[in-house]
Amino acid sequence: MGRLVAAYGPEGALGQVRQGRLDPCFVEEMTSGKSRPPDVERHLRAWRARLQGADPVADLDEGARLGARLIVPGDLEWPTQLDDLGPERPLALWLRGDADLRFSCLRSVAVVGSRAATPYGTHVSAEMGAGLAEAGWTVISGGAYGVDAAAHRGSLAGSAPTVAVLACGIDIVYPAANHALFAAVRGKGVIVSECPPGVRPTRPRFLIRNRVIAALSRGTVVVEAALRSGALNTATHAVALRRHLAAVPGPVTSENSAGCHRLIRRAEAVCVTSCRDVIELVGAIGDDLAPEPRGPVLPRDSLDDETRAVLESVPARSGAGPATIAVAAGVDIPTVLSRLGALAAAGYVERAGRGWRLRHIH
Amino acid sequence: MGRLVAAYGPEGALGQVRQGRLDPCFVEEMTSGKSRPPDVERHLRAWRARLQGADPVADLDEGARLGARLIVPGDLEWPTQLDDLGPERPLALWLRGDADLRFSCLRSVAVVGSRAATPYGTHVSAEMGAGLAEAGWTVISGGAYGVDAAAHRGSLAGSAPTVAVLACGIDIVYPAANHALFAAVRGKGVIVSECPPGVRPTRPRFLIRNRVIAALSRGTVVVEAALRSGALNTATHAVALRRHLAAVPGPVTSENSAGCHRLIRRAEAVCVTSCRDVIELVGAIGDDLAPEPRGPVLPRDSLDDETRAVLESVPARSGAGPATIAVAAGVDIPTVLSRLGALAAAGYVERAGRGWRLRHIH
Numbered sequence: 001m002g003r004l005v006a007a008y009g010p011e012g013a014l015g016q017v018r019q020g021r022l023d024p025c026f027v028e029e030m031t032s033g034k035s036r037p038p039d040v041e042r043h044l045r046a047w048r049a050r051l052q053g054a055d056p057v058a059d060l061d062e063g064a065r066l067g068a069r070l071i072v073p074g075d076l077e078w079p080t081q082l083d084d085l086g087p088e089r090p091l092a093l094w095l096r097g098d099a100d101l102r103f104s105c106l107r108s109v110a111v112v113g114s115r116a117a118t119p120y121g122t123h124v125s126a127e128m129g130a131g132l133a134e135a136g137w138t139v140i141s142g143g144a145y146g147v148d149a150a151a152h153r154g155s156l157a158g159s160a161p162t163v164a165v166l167a168c169g170i171d172i173v174y175p176a177a178n179h180a181l182f183a184a185v186r187g188k189g190v191i192v193s194e195c196p197p198g199v200r201p202t203r204p205r206f207l208i209r210n211r212v213i214a215a216l217s218r219g220t221v222v223v224e225a226a227l228r229s230g231a232l233n234t235a236t237h238a239v240a241l242r243r244h245l246a247a248v249p250g251p252v253t254s255e256n257s258a259g260c261h262r263l264i265r266r267a268e269a270v271c272v273t274s275c276r277d278v279i280e281l282v283g284a285i286g287d288d289l290a291p292e293p294r295g296p297v298l299p300r301d302s303l304d305d306e307t308r309a310v311l312e313s314v315p316a317r318s319g320a321g322p323a324t325i326a327v328a329a330g331v332d333i334p335t336v337l338s339r340l341g342a343l344a345a346a347g348y349v350e351r352a353g354r355g356w357r358l359r360h361i362h
Numbered sequence: 363m364g365r366l367v368a369a370y371g372p373e374g375a376l377g378q379v380r381q382g383r384l385d386p387c388f389v390e391e392m393t394s395g396k397s398r399p400p401d402v403e404r405h406l407r408a409w410r411a412r413l414q415g416a417d418p419v420a421d422l423d424e425g426a427r428l429g430a431r432l433i434v435p436g437d438l439e440w441p442t443q444l445d446d447l448g449p450e451r452p453l454a455l456w457l458r459g460d461a462d463l464r465f466s467c468l469r470s471v472a473v474v475g476s477r478a479a480t481p482y483g484t485h486v487s488a489e490m491g492a493g494l495a496e497a498g499w500t501v502i503s504g505g506a507y508g509v510d511a512a513a514h515r516g517s518l519a520g521s522a523p524t525v526a527v528l529a530c531g532i533d534i535v536y537p538a539a540n541h542a543l544f545a546a547v548r549g550k551g552v553i554v555s556e557c558p559p560g561v562r563p564t565r566p567r568f569l570i571r572n573r574v575i576a577a578l579s580r581g582t583v584v585v586e587a588a589l590r591s592g593a594l595n596t597a598t599h600a601v602a603l604r605r606h607l608a609a610v611p612g613p614v615t616s617e618n619s620a621g622c623h624r625l626i627r628r629a630e631a632v633c634v635t636s637c638r639d640v641i642e643l644v645g646a647i648g649d650d651l652a653p654e655p656r657g658p659v660l661p662r663d664s665l666d667d668e669t670r671a672v673l674e675s676v677p678a679r680s681g682a683g684p685a686t687i688a689v690a691a692g693v694d695i696p697t698v699l700s701r702l703g704a705l706a707a708a709g710y711v712e713r714a715g716r717g718w719r720l721r722h723i724h
Binding site: 120123124248249250251252253257258261264265267270271272273274277 | 482485486610611612613614615619620623626627629632633634635636639
């Protein structure tokens with residue numbers, strides 16, 4: 001589906017699925033010369049079945065009722081680093097929460113690990129989350145029990161936005177005991193999902209969800225993972241995406257650290273013992289000369305009106321000059337220049353030739 | 363002193379120190395063209411002072427009374443891997459115990475760490491020692507409290523020889539509480555020291571002792587070490603000698619694992635979580651095609667008389683043919699061939715051209 005949308009656009013792809021007939025050129029390209037060509041007809045039948053059950057208007061109504069928003073590639077809030085997923089890039093993301101997803105993820109680290117974490121694992125995860133937040137880094141995790149929940153809680157204690165990427169609809173609280181945590185994430189951060197409201201989590205959804213966690217962040221830290229932990233799936237995505245991968249060591253007597261030690265032994269992950277080690281690792285990916293922000297990344301709503309207007313007028317890819325931005329934002333040029341300086345210092349925008357654009361992760 | 367002995371032999375070096383006058387050529391070579399030449403005259407005065415206080419005959423008598431032996435380079439029991447220390451190679455070693463030092467160290471690993479080990483550290487060290495012993499590997503350590511003692515005890519539980527390299531005379535029990543441990547080491551392994559009997563440990567002696575631990579073994583494992591632990595000094599020697607270096611991870615909340623984590627983070631040490639990981643590492647150094655011995659390395663006394671006679675007739679460096687060995691050992695050629703096969707399988711001897719020699723570590 002990702003390839004179909006890339007080739008014909010969303011409406012063109014939808015039309016072909018509705019008609020039950022794919023462009024023969026597309027089928028040819030998908031299958032010719034491949035040793036194991038995909039069964040395109042079977043995919044088409046599955047898409048048609050899903051289309052019959054879909055009710056996008058009802059989804060959007062329900063999203064609006066929940067205060068959620070739907071973003072697609074090209075939207076200002078769309079995190080362009082998801083493009084690294086290629087044809088596996090999500091088609092759209094449902095968001096629920098006060099923080100801006102794109103800005104929150106500019107300086108972000110995924111902190112993942114076992115649901116059945118040990119007290120050591122939850123302690124280290126909470127410390128990691130709090131330390132990253134205090135240094136102005138957003139923590140991305142999966143909202144699960146154990147390491148995930150501790151990382152979100154640590155981040156919230158550090159007053160930074162935190163991002164929970166779910167394997168179910170943004171209105172489903174799974175696990176149910178994380179109800180208060182999810183409410184706090186919505187307040188200071190954002191809850192993200194590929195699924196429309198009401199969709200329940202399934203095991204395959206967790207696995208495909210993990211690619212989004214890895215792709216949104218500059219790097220992934222595995223705090224605790226047994227040898228068959230799902231967190232190692234996120235780690236694999238991080239490596240495939242050429243993001244940084246780190247793992248926290250623990251007692252060699254603990255099965256919950258065995259996955260971390262294997263990553264370190266195979267030199268797939270860097271050994272990290274504190275948030276300082278993590279920042280040293282992921283901080284090097286971007287523009288090292290960029291000044292460190294003095295405080296946490298600000299959620300969009302805490303920017304003043306003029307700054308937000310300027311930010312929303314900065315293009316995502318090609319740069320725009322201050323005059324163009326001033327016209328788009330409806331403010332004068334000296335104001336644009338001062339606001340751009342502040343936004344650059346906070347890591348939101350960067351120079352592009354003679355103009356400015358939204359800052360890319362890499 | 364190592365350079366003086368290397369240039370003039372032990373007797374030549376002794377003669378120059380006695381006369382209080384070093385060969386001008388030697389002084390020239392030691393000092394010319396060096397940005398910081400050693401103060402050779404000061405060294406000579408120190409050697410003369412030590413010579414005045416030395417009583418080698420009394421030392422040898424005391425050693426004999428203790429059942430100890432003194433070995434020098436060229437002796438059959440001298441571990442030739444100590445040559446890697448160059449001019450810092452010990453001039454002689456005092457040994458006390460039933461195992462043969464050279465044979466014991468052919469397949470050996472140094473296990474070192476904090477004296478003030480945590481219960482985690484002593485547990486892991488004992489398991490490591492026992493696992494290595496069961497796989498036929500000799501554990502070398504320093505006989506100290508904590509990690510050292512646990513490694514020796516684990517090795518003894520696994521019925522392999524273990525080697526304790528002391529920073530004091532082989533008759534001094536330091537720390538005193540390790541009295542029973544040292545007796546057990548003497549029974550199944552060997553106690554080693556550069557110091558003559560009666561010498562007390564001092565801080566510098568611990569540091570120079572560490573080079574011997576690193577040089578005797580194929581690799582060093584640091585089980586627990588704080589950032590300023592003496593075990594990291596042994597690790598530095600292992601790296602300088604191009605031996606393998608491994609470190610055991612632990613909780614990032616434990617200061618006693620911080621030194622291990624730093625070694626792993628800097629990629630100076632390989633992360634190991636079990637004796638299997640260690641054997642995978644150090645086993646690769648030697649001849650990978652050599653069959654693994656089925657049991658622990660045998661102490662010399664447990665070899666039958668003919669096998670021992672053959673072993674003692676195999677030269678250390680240049681190879682000798684079976685006929686030559688048969689003559690030296692006083693047995694017939696078929697016996698030599700069968701014994702050489704068994705000794706090769708156990709890792710004692712190896713082929714050298716058309717003949718056989720004692721197996722070198724690398």
